[in-house]
Amino acid sequence: MELLVASGIxxxxxxxxxxxxxxxxFPVVLGLALLSYAVxxxxxxxxxxxxxxxxxxxxxxxxHADPLPQALVLTAIVIGFGMIAYVLALAIRVCRETGSDHVxxxxxxxxxxxx
Amino acid sequence: MSAHLPAxxxxxxxxxxxxxxxLSVERLAAQRAVAVGACAAQLAVxxxxxxxxxxxxxxxxxxGGWPGPFGIVLVVDRLAALMLTLTAVVxxxxxxxxxxxxxxxxxxFHALFQFQLVGLNGAFLTGDLFNLFxxxxxxxxxxxxxxxxxxxxxxxxxxxxxxxxxxxxxxxxLIAVSLLYGVTGTLNMADLAVRAGQAxxxxxxLVAAGALLxxxxxxxxxxLFPLYFxxxxxxxxxxxxxxxxxxxxxxxxxxxxxxxxxxxxGPDAGGVALxxxxxxxxxxxxxxxxGILGALAARSLAGLTAYLTVASVGTALAAAGLLTAxxxxxxxxxxxxxxxxxxxxxxxxxxIALQRGEAADALETGRPVAQPLLLGxxxxxxxxxxxxxxxxxxxxxxxxxxxAARDATAGPWIWTVILATxxxxxxxxxxxxxxxxxxxxxxxxxxxxxxxxxAPAAALVAAAVLVVACAAPLKSFADATAAQIxxxxxxxxxxxxxxxxxxxxxxxxxx
Numbered sequence: 001m002e003l004l005v006a007s008g009i010x011x012x013x014x015x016x017x018x019x020x021x022x023x024x025x026f027p028v029v030l031g032l033a034l035l036s037y038a039v040x041x042x043x044x045x046x047x048x049x050x051x052x053x054x055x056x057x058x059x060x061x062x063x064h065a066d067p068l069p070q071a072l073v074l075t076a077i078v079i080g081f082g083m084i085a086y087v088l089a090l091a092i093r094v095c096r097e098t099g100s101d102h103v104x105x106x107x108x109x110x111x112x113x114x115x
Numbered sequence: 116m117s118a119h120l121p122a123x124x125x126x127x128x129x130x131x132x133x134x135x136x137x138l139s140v141e142r143l144a145a146q147r148a149v150a151v152g153a154c155a156a157q158l159a160v161x162x163x164x165x166x167x168x169x170x171x172x173x174x175x176x177x178x179g180g181w182p183g184p185f186g187i188v189l190v191v192d193r194l195a196a197l198m199l200t201l202t203a204v205v206x207x208x209x210x211x212x213x214x215x216x217x218x219x220x221x222x223x224f225h226a227l228f229q230f231q232l233v234g235l236n237g238a239f240l241t242g243d244l245f246n247l248f249x250x251x252x253x254x255x256x257x258x259x260x261x262x263x264x265x266x267x268x269x270x271x272x273x274x275x276x277x278x279x280x281x282x283x284x285x286x287x288x289l290i291a292v293s294l295l296y297g298v299t300g301t302l303n304m305a306d307l308a309v310r311a312g313q314a315x316x317x318x319x320x321l322v323a324a325g326a327l328l329x330x331x332x333x334x335x336x337x338x339l340f341p342l343y344f345x346x347x348x349x350x351x352x353x354x355x356x357x358x359x360x361x362x363x364x365x366x367x368x369x370x371x372x373x374x375x376x377x378x379x380x381g382p383d384a385g386g387v388a389l390x391x392x393x394x395x396x397x398x399x400x401x402x403x404x405x406g407i408l409g410a411l412a413a414r415s416l417a418g419l420t421a422y423l424t425v426a427s428v429g430t431a432l433a434a435a436g437l438l439t440a441x442x443x444x445x446x447x448x449x450x451x452x453x454x455x456x457x458x459x460x461x462x463x464x465x466x467i468a469l470q471r472g473e474a475a476d477a478l479e480t481g482r483p484v485a486q487p488l489l490l491g492x493x494x495x496x497x498x499x500x501x502x503x504x505x506x507x508x509x510x511x512x513x514x515x516x517x518x519a520a521r522d523a524t525a526g527p528w529i530w531t532v533i534l535a536t537x538x539x540x541x542x543x544x545x546x547x548x549x550x551x552x553x554x555x556x557x558x559x560x561x562x563x564x565x566x567x568x569x570a571p572a573a574a575l576v577a578a579a580v581l582v583v584a585c586a587a588p589l590k591s592f593a594d595a596t597a598a599q600i601x602x603x604x605x606x607x608x609x610x611x612x613x614x615x616x617x618x619x620x621x622x623x624x625x626x
Contacts, residue, residue, distance in 0.1 A: 020283060025275065032282050039289045046297030068302075069293065072245055076289055079252050083285075086259060087278050093263075094271045103275065 005045055013038035024101045025091040032087065036080035043073045120167070121176035121191045123160045124199050124236035127153055132229035140222050147214040150225035154210045157232065158203035161196065168196040169592065171599065173609035175242065183242070183610040184306035190242035192606060193596040194447070198239040198370055201451055204578060205363050205458045206232055208571040212462050213356040215568035220354075221264045231257035231360060238367050242610055244295065244302045247371065248288050251336070255281050258364060261357045262349060273352035280345045284335040291328035298322050304379050305610035308603055312385030319386040326380045330372065330391045337368025339432065340402040343425050347409060350421035355465030358417065359458035359575075365428050366454055369446075373435055377443060377600045395436025396525045400532045403429030407536040410543040416464035416476035419547050420457060423501055426536065427453035433529050434516040441519035443597035448590060449512035452582045456500045456509065459575035463494055466565045466572060467551055472558075478550040482558035486565060491552050493569075493576050498544040500579050503537050508582040513537065515590070 012034055019031025047069030054061040095101050131153030138146050167174070168191055176189040210228060218224040234254025241247050259281075263274040296302055298321045299310040314322050331342070338346040346365070350358050376391040384390075406426030413419035431453065435446025464476050467490055474481025484490055496507065503509035513533055520529040582589060599605060 020279075028279055032279065032286075035283065035286045039286045039293075042290055043293040046293040048297075069296065072293065072296075075245075075249065079249075079285075083252075083256070083278075083282055086256070087275075087282065090259075090263065090271070090275055090278060094275050097268050097271055103279070104272070 001049055001051075005041070005049060009038050009041045009045065012041070023103060025095065025103055026101065028103060029084065029087055029091060033080075033084050036076070036084070040073050040076055040080070043069050043076060117163075119176075120160065120164060121174055121189045121240065122178070124157060124164070124203075124240060125189070125233055127156050127160065128229040128232040128236065132226045132233065135226035135229060136223065143219060146225050147218065150210050150228065151207070151214055153229060154203065154207040154232075157236070158200070158207055161199040161203040164191050165196040165200050167191070168193045169595075171595065171605065173599075173605045175609045184301055184303035187246060188242040188303070188610055189240040190305075190606065190610060191240065192609075193592065193599050194370070194373065195239045197447070197451065197592070197596060198366070199236055201366075201454055202232065202235050202239070202363050205454060205575070206235075206360060208458065208462070208575045209356040209359040211574075212359070212568055212571040215566065215571075217354065217356055217568070224261075224264060227257050227260050227264070228356075228360065231261060233257075235363060235367060239370060242304050244292050244304060244307065244375075248285070248292055251288065251367075252285065254364065254367070255285070258361065261360070262353050264354060264357060267352075270352045273349045277345055277349045280335065284332050287328055288332040291325045291332060294321060294328070295325040298325070303610065304374070305603075305607045308379045308381070308384065308607055309611070311380060311387050312383060314386060316386065322387045323390045326376070326387060326390045327394075329375055330394065333368045333371040333375070334398070335368070336365065337372065337428050337432070338365050338402070338425050339368075339398050339428065340405060341398075343402060343406070343428075346425055347418060347421040350424060350461075351415065351417040355417075355461050358420070358461040362424055362454055362457045362461065365424055366431075366450055369428060369431055369435065369450060372432065373443060373446070373600060377435070377438055378603050378606065381438070381601055381603060383603065389438055392436070392438050395438070396433055396523075396529070399429045399432035399436050400528060401429075402426075403433060403536055404532055405429075407539045407543065411539055411546075413543070413547070414478055416467060416478065416547060416551065417461070419478070419543065420460040420464055423460065423540070423544075424457050426540065427457060427501070430513070430516065430533065430536075433533065434519055437519060437523050437525070438601070439519065439523070440594070440597045440601055442516075442523070443600060444590070444593040445512070445515035445519040447593040447596055448515055449509075451589070451593075452508035452512055452579055453501065455575055455582065456497050456579040459493070459497050459572055459579060460501065462568075462572035462575065463490065463497060466490060466569060467494070469565070470561055470563055471551070472561055476551075478547050480550075480554050480556050483555040483560045484552065485560040485563060486569075487552060487560075489569060489573075490565070491548075493573055494548055494552070496580065497576050498548055500576075502540045502544050504541070506583060508579055508586070511583065511586050 016031045016035030019027045047066035050065055053063050053065035057064050174191045178187045231254050234250050237250035259278050298318050301307050311322050335342045380387050380390050403426050406422050409422035410419050431446045431450040434442045468476035470484040471481040500507040500509045503513040520526040
C-alpha cells in the first residue's frame with residue numbers, strides 16, 4: 001500500500017509541476033490544483049496509513065486513525081479551494097484586460113487570440 | 116483584560132475588518148475613522164505588549180483553553196512584540212495615507228487592509244507551525260486582492276505572477292509542515308524545538324529536509340535569492356499605501372527564518388542544530404548584491420524602492436544568518452529601521468509622482484515638483500538612511516552588522532559586500548534624487564500639492580530618524596531579543612509548562 005500511495009502522490013505532483021511550468025494560465029491553474037491534491041494526500045499519509053483504525057478510541061480498541069492530519073487536510077482543502085477560485089477569477093480578468101491567455105500577458109501572436 | 120492582551124492584535128483588526136465590510140461603501144468618512152482608529156488601537160496594544168515583554172517574560176496564551184503542546188497557543192516574546200509594534204507603526208502611516216484620498220479609488224480597501232493586518236499580527240504571534248501557515252494564507256489572500264486593487268494591466272499581470280508563485284510556495288509549506296509532523300508528531304514550535312533534537316539518527320535527515328523546505332518557503336516570502344524575482348514587479352506595480360504595508364511582508368519571511376531556524380532548529384537542536392546556517396549568509400549576500408544592482412538599473416522611483424527592499428532583506432539576513440547573538444541583534448536593529456524608511460520611500464515616491472505630471476515617478480526629465488523643499492528634504496533624509504550614511508539609522512545598523520561579522524568565518528565576505536553595495540546604493544539613490552529634483556524641464560510646476568497625505572510619509576521619516584535618537588535602548592532591546600531567541604528555554608517553558616488558561620485561573624499576575 002505504501003508504494004502505491006507514494007508513487008500515486010509522486011505522479012500527481014509531477015503532473016502538477018509540469019502543468020505549472022506551462023506558458024498559458026489555464027494549464028497553470030490546473031497544475032496548481034493537481035499540486036494541491038498531491039499535497040493533501042501527502043498530509044493525509046503523514047498520519048500513517050492504517051486500515052480499519054477506530055476513529056474514536058474505545059477501551060480495548062487496537063490502534064486508531066490519527067485525527068490531526070485529517071483536521072489539517074480539511075483546512076488545507078478549504079484554503080486550496082478558495083485560492084483556486086480566486087486565481088481563476090484573476091486569470092479570466094487578466095485574459096480580458098490583456099487579450100492574451102499567456103502568463104506574461106504577451107507571448108507569440110498565436111497565443112494572443114482568445115478562442 | 117491584560118490577561119487577554121496577546122489575543123487583541125488578531126482580534127482588533129478582525130473586528131474592524133468585519134465592521135468595514137458591513138459599512139456601506141458610500142460612507143467613506145466612517146470607513147476611514149474605523150480603519151485609522153483600529154490601527155491606532157493596534158499600536159497601543161503592541162506598545163503595551165512591548166513594555167510587558169521587555170522584562171524577558173514570555174507570555175503564552177492558550178486560545179482554546181487547552182494547554183500546550185496540545186492546544187493552539189499565541190506566544191508573545193520580545194521578538195514578537197517588537198514586530199507587532201513595527202507593523203502597527205507602518206500600518207497606521209499607510210492607513211492614514213490612504214485615508215487622505217487614495218482609498219476612494221476602489222471598494223473595500225480598508226477592509227482588505229485590516230484582513231492583511233490579521234494575518235501579519237497572527238504570523239508574528241502564533242506558536243504553532245500549522246497556524247503560521249494559516250496566518251500566512253490570511254495575509255496572502257488579503258495581499259492578492261490589495262495588489263490587484265485599483266486594477267490596471269501592469270498590476271493585474273504582476274498579481275497573477277505573485278499569486279501563482281505564492282500558491283506553489285504554500286504547497287511546499289504544507290509538505291514541510293506535514294513532514295515535520297509525520298516524523299516528530301507535533302506542530303507546536305516549542306514542542307518541536309524539544310523533539311527535533313531528540314529525533315532518532317535515522318529520522319534526522321527527514322527533519323532536516325522539512326526544516327530546509329521551510330527555509331525555501333520563507334525565502335519566497337522574504338524574497339531571498341534565487342526566489343526574489345517576483346518582488347520588484349509586484350511592489351513597483353502596487354499602489355503606494357499597499358506597497359508600504361508590503362514592506363513589512365518581506366520582513367515576515369525574515370522573522371519566520373529567525374524564529375524557526377534561529378530558535379526551533381537553533382543551536383540546541385541536537386542532530387539538526389543550525390541546519391540552515393550554511394545557506395543563510397551566502398544567499399543573503401547574493402540577494403543584497405543583486406538588489407543593489409537592480410536599484411542601479413531602476414527606471415522609476417517605485418522600481419528603485421522595490422529593489423532597495425530586496426537589498427534590505429539581504430542586509431538584515433546577512434547579519435541574522437550568522438545565528439550568533441551579536442548577528443541576530445544587528446539583523447533585528449537593521450530590519451526595524453529599514454522597514455520604516457522603505458515604507459516612507461514608497462509613500463514619498465507616489466507623492467512625488469503626483470506632482471510631476473506625465474513623467475510620474477520615471478527617473479527622467481519632467482516638470483519640477485510643486486513642493487521641492489518638503490519632498491526634497493524628506494527624500495534626502497530617507498535616501499541617506501537607506502544608503503547608510505551617518506548620522507542616520509542605516510549607518511548605525513550597518514555598523515552593528517560589520518561589528519557582529521568581525522569574528523565570523525564569513526566576515527570578510529560580509530564586510531566586502533556590505534561596504535561595496537553601500538557605495539553603489541549611494542550612486543543609485545543620488546542618481547534618482549538628481550533626476551527627479553534637479554534635471555527638470557522648463558515647464559512651470561503643477562498646482563497639485565500634497566496635503567494631508569504628506570504627513571504620514573513625514574511621520575515615517577521622522578520615526579526612522581527617531582531610531583537614531585533611541586539607538587541605545589533599541590540596541591539593548593535587540594541584544595536581549597537575540598539572547599532570548601538563541602537560548603530558547605524561556606520560550607519552551609512558557610508554552611509547555613502546565614498551567615490553566617487565563618480565563619479560568621484569573622489574572623496571569625496571580626500565578
